[in-house]
Amino acid sequence: MLFLQTAYVAGALLVASASASSCCNRLEKRLGSSVSFPKDVDYNATMSGYWSIQESSLQPACVLQPRTARDVSKALKIISKHGNCHFAIKGHGHAPAAGFANVDGGVTIDMTSMSSVSLHEGQSIARVEAGAKWLDVYQHLDGSGVQVAGGRNGNVGVGGLLVGGGISHFTTKHGWACDAVVNYEVVLANGSLVNANKRCNRDLFLALKGGGNNFGVVTRYDLATFPLGDISTTSISYDISQRGKVFQAFTDLLDSSRYDPLASLVTSLLYRSTSKAWTLASSAVYTKPVSEPAVFANLSAVPHESLVRNITSLATFADESDTPPLNWLFATVTLKPSAQYMQDMFDMLNNTVSSFNPEGGVTWSVALEPLVAAMLKSPKDANVLGLETAQDGFIVLISALWPNSAVNAEVEAAARSVTSAWETGADAKGLLQGFQYLNYAAPSQEPLRSYGKDNFEFLASVSQKYDHAQVLQKRVGGFKLSS
Numbered sequence: 001m002l003f004l005q006t007a008y009v010a011g012a013l014l015v016a017s018a019s020a021s022s023c024c025n026r027l028e029k030r031l032g033s034s035v036s037f038p039k040d041v042d043y044n045a046t047m048s049g050y051w052s053i054q055e056s057s058l059q060p061a062c063v064l065q066p067r068t069a070r071d072v073s074k075a076l077k078i079i080s081k082h083g084n085c086h087f088a089i090k091g092h093g094h095a096p097a098a099g100f101a102n103v104d105g106g107v108t109i110d111m112t113s114m115s116s117v118s119l120h121e122g123q124s125i126a127r128v129e130a131g132a133k134w135l136d137v138y139q140h141l142d143g144s145g146v147q148v149a150g151g152r153n154g155n156v157g158v159g160g161l162l163v164g165g166g167i168s169h170f171t172t173k174h175g176w177a178c179d180a181v182v183n184y185e186v187v188l189a190n191g192s193l194v195n196a197n198k199r200c201n202r203d204l205f206l207a208l209k210g211g212g213n214n215f216g217v218v219t220r221y222d223l224a225t226f227p228l229g230d231i232s233t234t235s236i237s238y239d240i241s242q243r244g245k246v247f248q249a250f251t252d253l254l255d256s257s258r259y260d261p262l263a264s265l266v267t268s269l270l271y272r273s274t275s276k277a278w279t280l281a282s283s284a285v286y287t288k289p290v291s292e293p294a295v296f297a298n299l300s301a302v303p304h305e306s307l308v309r310n311i312t313s314l315a316t317f318a319d320e321s322d323t324p325p326l327n328w329l330f331a332t333v334t335l336k337p338s339a340q341y342m343q344d345m346f347d348m349l350n351n352t353v354s355s356f357n358p359e360g361g362v363t364w365s366v367a368l369e370p371l372v373a374a375m376l377k378s379p380k381d382a383n384v385l386g387l388e389t390a391q392d393g394f395i396v397l398i399s400a401l402w403p404n405s406a407v408n409a410e411v412e413a414a415a416r417s418v419t420s421a422w423e424t425g426a427d428a429k430g431l432l433q434g435f436q437y438l439n440y441a442a443p444s445q446e447p448l449r450s451y452g453k454d455n456f457e458f459l460a461s462v463s464q465k466y467d468h469a470q471v472l473q474k475r476v477g478g479f480k481l482s483s
């Protein structure tokens, strides 16, 4: 494959930076057809693998699709020596913010060709290459009698979800998905291929459990499995006028001392600016095949428009369709339980969105997820999220999705204004918790600092130790440790 020194963006000819060009050139010499350039089929396949338009509209100078950990190691040896060669690490491209897993004029390392899954040690460990998506994992393990904790939507990448924490259907029983990683195979910024586990590189092992893409390119995760048969799913949709009762039933569940750890719940609100209509729903999963789990009785008792129960496998339930390409924005807050404050949050959001209808329209989604039980009670060395002092409550993910890239700044400003009003209101009532879940955070938020001063300083020290030149701080996008 010939190296092209030019890249086309929407018809305009851009000259790729000299540094990225020479970096891509060296990569191609060493790694051959794993490196592709604008207009190549492999390059385009990577670009169409992003979930948000903000990410897919960036134009890297070249894309590397490594097939082995040694390929990643060779690549990072070259990249780290090229003083100004910026790069991105891509899993399944579900982080919506521009520059988190793609890079304009640099090198995008797309891990998705490395997606094997295998069971080891009497089925107690699943070895998962970092470019897999969760559906690959669940389908491979389906029928084996064991499963692992990972994304609820099967299209989400293993790579990104696990370096940011990971909420699964099993989080309230087994803790954050990253808690179950027993070994990371990881390529450091200088190209060294190392393992990190309880015996070897222990500080790196802990830092990777929530520290994001700041320590290297993970090439394989070894995950502890647990026995699993079928699961029970309940989807309930309500008229928005029932929100007070739904918020109360949701809030009543947020007590670790009484919480049934087999229960997984997302209650969500959706508003479309084009139709000016709200919808309200609960997606409730019980991780045993119980047809009517008692824990969801109050949510089911609220007058509803529909209620569908099913007994199914994790692999089948996670097999969701992808959304069409859209602009996306995520932001998050973590709160203590209060049905009244949920109502206040609805009113604040409604005030903003009911008078906001940018051209092309925008859909707002608010997902409310319990933060209870094993999510808070992990042993101190299970992860670096700093939740030891957090209290029972819930994590809020607010998303905006819209087709028209010309209104990005307006939508981002509206989302910032709502999130900040929620935070200020909650703070005044003593309901705000400091934690910001990294995988739901907006680029303007600081999830790594939200883990607390000691954890942030620990992460910064591990970054200095394993990446002396601070390559991953200076040349890779995402939530960083350098100020």
Ligand SMILES: Cc1cc2nc3c(=O)[nH]c(=O)nc-3n(C[C@H](O)[C@H](O)[C@H](O)COP(=O)(O)OP(=O)(O)OC[C@H]3O[C@@H](n4cnc5c(N)ncnc54)[C@H](O)[C@@H]3O)c2cc1C
Pocket (backbone or CB within 6 Å): 051, 088, 089, 090, 091, 092, 093, 094, 095, 096, 100, 101, 111, 130, 131, 150, 151, 152, 153, 155, 156, 157, 158, 159, 160, 161, 163, 164, 165, 166, 167, 168, 212, 213, 216, 217, 218, 219, 439, 440, 477, 478
């Ligand atoms: C539809 C949808 C459903 C979701 N469901 C859930 C859910 O159930 N639970 C949950 O907790 N979160 C969920 N999320 C959030 C999700 O965890 C994050 O978006 C996550 O970052 C996606 O990982 P990815 O590999 O697909 O994304 P990418 O955008 O490819 O990567 C995300 C970040 O991780 C880094 N990264 C990826 N792979 C590696 C690697 N091998 N080594 C080092 N760094 C790496 C990237 O550099 C990037 O900064 C969901 C998101 C979406 C859009």
